[in-house]
Structures are given as C-alpha cells and as structure tokens.
Amino acid sequence: MAGHSTPVRVAQTGDNKFLRAVAALSTLAGWTSAAMIVAAVGITCQMIFIRFVLNGSTVWQTEAVIYLVIAATLIGLPYVQRLRGHVNVDLIPISLAPKARFGMFLCTSILSIVIVAIMLWYGFEYWHFAWDRGWRSDTVWGVRLWIPYLALPVGFGLYLLQLIADLIAVLIGADKPFGLEAD
Numbered sequence: 790m791a792g793h794s795t796p797v798r799v800a801q802t803g804d805n806k807f808l809r810a811v812a813a814l815s816t817l818a819g820w821t822s823a824a825m826i827v828a829a830v831g832i833t834c835q836m837i838f839i840r841f842v843l844n845g846s847t848v849w850q851t852e853a854v855i856y857l858v859i860a861a862t863l864i865g866l867p868y869v870q871r872l873r874g875h876v877n878v879d880l881i882p883i884s885l886a887p888k889a890r891f892g893m894f895l896c897t898s899i900l901s902i903v904i905v906a907i908m909l910w911y912g913f914e915y916w917h918f919a920w921d922r923g924w925r926s927d928t929v930w931g932v933r934l935w936i937p938y939l940a941l942p943v944g945f946g947l948y949l950l951q952l953i954a955d956l957i958a959v960l961i962g963a964d965k966p967f968g969l970e971a972d
Contacts, residue, residue, distance in 0.1 A: 800871050800955055803963030811954035812871060818947050819868025825861035829854045849930040856937035863944025867951035873968055882967045891959075894966030898956045905949045912941030 802808035836850035869875055882890050918924070920935040958964035 800873065800951075800968070801958055801964040802954075803958070803961070805958070805961065805963060808954050808958055808963060811867075811950050814947060815867035815871040815951050818864050818866075818944075819871075822861040822865030822868065825857045825864070829857040829861070832857070849928075849932075852926060852928055852930055852932065856932070856940075860937060860940035860944070863940045864947070866944050866948040870948060870951045870955065877967075879967060879969070882969060890966045890969065894959060895956075898952065898959075902949065902952050902956065905945055905952060909942060909945040909949055912938075912945050916942050 800812070802812050832850050832854050836847050836854070839845045839847055839850075882893060885893060916935060916938040919933075919938045924934040925931045926934055955964070959966050
C-alpha cells in the first residue's frame with residue numbers, strides 16, 4: 790500500500806549474467822521510453838508554435854505524438870517492472886508467511902508470464918500483418934503502420950524477459966518474493 794513503510798527495492802540480479810543482461814536491456818528500454826516522451830513533448834511544442842504562432846496547419850505531428858506516447862508506454866514496461874513500479878497491493882504478501890508468500894509469488898509470476906506471452910504472440914502477429922500487407926495510416930501523413938506497431942512485440946518481449954528474470958532471481962535466491970524480506 791502507498792503509505793506502508795516497507796522499503797521496495799529494485800529487482801536484484803546477484804552475479805547471474807542472464808539477470809544482469811536482462812536488467813541492462815530493461816534499463817535501456819527505460820531510457821528509450823524516456824527519450825520518446827521527450828520527443829513527443831518537443832513535437833507537441835513545435836505543433837503549438839506552427840498552429841498558433843505561424844497560423845499554419847500541421848500534418849504529421851498529432852499522429853507522431855500519439856504513436857510515440859503509446860510506444861513509450863509499451864517499451865517502458867520492463868523498466869518499470871525492474872523498479873517494481875507497477876501498481877500493486879502488497880497487503881496480502883506482507884501478511885503471509887514466507888512459504889505462502891513464495892507460493893503466491895510463483896502463482897502470480899507464472900500467470901503474468903503466460904498472459905504477457907499471449908500478448909507478445911498477438912502483438913507480433915498484428916505487427917507482422919502490418920508489415921506483410923504494407924498497411925499505412927489513413928491520414929495525410931500515411932505512415933507505414935509496421936513502424937509504430939513494432940512497439941507491441943518489442944515492448945511485450947522485453948517485459949516478458951524481465952518477468953522471467955524476476956522469477957529466476959527468486960528461484961535461485963538472488964531476490965526475495967515481491968522484494969519483501971522474510972520478517
């Protein structure tokens with residue numbers, strides 16, 4: 790819960806090379822996501838200047854901002870997971886004994902991995918349709934849709950990797966379930 794005093798830490802990697810590699814990928818994804826947000830803000834400012842100062846029309850800016858913000862959200866998923874920043878309710882895990890907490894962690898982790906794997910599958914399929922069929926947006930800009938849709942398989946793929954890394958970290962003892970100590 791938000792007001793609880795239990796410290797939440799970044800997912801631990803120990804000396805495991807796989808966990809470190811996934812952590813580095815997740816951090817890179819976080820920086821990429823932040824850069825996309827900065828680009829979207831810059832484009833929005835440029836769009837405001839063009840429309841209200843120069844009294845001109847904009848062609849591509851609104852669509853680009855929408856695609857950037859959505860891509861930033863998807864590609865930022867693994868970084869937020871690594872920082873344990875996703876919204877959660879920790880009242881139940883805190884209340885459980887260590888063995889029950891471990892069991893709950895296994896159940897929720899495996900279920901999350903399965904759901905994100907399904908999202909990855911369908912996200913890849915959707916991206917591939919756009920790529921294979923040459924889909925373009927119905928706007929004046931006419932962007933090739935495989936470009937913004939690439940955020941689906943990339944974001945969910947990296948998120949899936951981080952979820953697997955979190956599970957492995959707990960199984961090998963490099964991290965604790967839900968990042969909570971045994972007491």
